[in-house]
Amino acid sequence: MSDVAIEKFIETMGSLAQSEGGTRIAGQILGYLVVEGEPRTLTQMTEALSISKASASTNARLLENRGQLRRVSQLGSRQDAWEAVSNPNRDVLATVATRFRKSGEAIGEAAAAFPPDRAEARSRVVHLADFYFNSAEFIEEWISNLPDRQEENASDLSTDHGAAKFTG
Amino acid sequence: MSDVAIEKFIETMGSLAQSEGGTRIAGQILGYLVVEGEPRTLTQMTEALSISKASASTNARLLENRGQLRRVSQLGSRQDAWEAVSNPNRDVLATVATRFRKSGEAIGEAAAAFPPDRAEARSRVVHLADFYFNSAEFIEEWISNLPDRQEENASDLSTDHGAAKFTG
DNA sequence: CAGAACGTTCAATAAAAACTGAACGACCTG
């Protein structure tokens, strides 16, 4: 932190997350970790962002589930550390695609139950379901065009990510 | 309405809208109008969905802003009628693209204000902004591949009712 | 012009969500 421009960026990330349907704190955590570029602990988050430990824990794991954060346990410490993945929003898109697919399924199932005398209505609903299916497909294609996730985040010394997953 | 399967579909649309960050009633209205296939008035919505006139009005205009509903004033009546556009989610994608672009701008501006000694952090943030820009661009391309909006909804003039298939 | 129906707005309420403090179990250290 320590700089007003950086604080502003983090606040921006918080607002953005909120307007995208997430939580402010999740956005702030992501912004903070992108700025830092190295793994940070929950305690560091609570201090940097003035949030409770409960919020830090909950939102960090939420971001982990979305694929935007990675938990790296550092050898010799039982503290978890968290870092932003290098393409933090790639998996957000994947989540969107999954949700689209599920929406399409839900709508398609509902359409299948329509009574015979509502065939036209059903066809409109099926059309809607198709939109979701096709959008999901397209987003997945888009994802596959994104640059590969590079495991080159913390640019200075090697915190060996891939191997040292060592949670209790 | 009048059918349990259709009611279930409308409820599904409400839940879906909610999980996508919208309001339940907006989703229900959209579902209702898709089922009906013809323009319906606010009063009809309030009866069919058991909602208040205030909610119907507010949410209908909200959907209109998103491009999912169209207001059609019928000659000889001063009642507004509303219908779902034939591709109700096309403009939802456009809204997403716009939001992505704005997010990219906000993040990019924040990055530009970073102090010189945080050049590496800034480059990470710029990378993030680029993701938004590229995604916006891609979505817009996807939109342009969608079948054209056909303005053939609320009449029996045309026979190919929303039957446009995706080309992939 | 009176009366009714309409769409919108706004204050108030109801419902939902975020966020926190405190407590807990697990684990390490000395």
Added chain:
DNA sequence: CAGGTCGTTCAGTTTTTATTGAACGTTCTG
């Protein structure tokens, strides 16, 4: 084993959002 630190959970509070009822201005009808 005692004391400290860690991450998580949970109940409670605060904050936000959705939804409503009532009031208002407008427009049509008779």
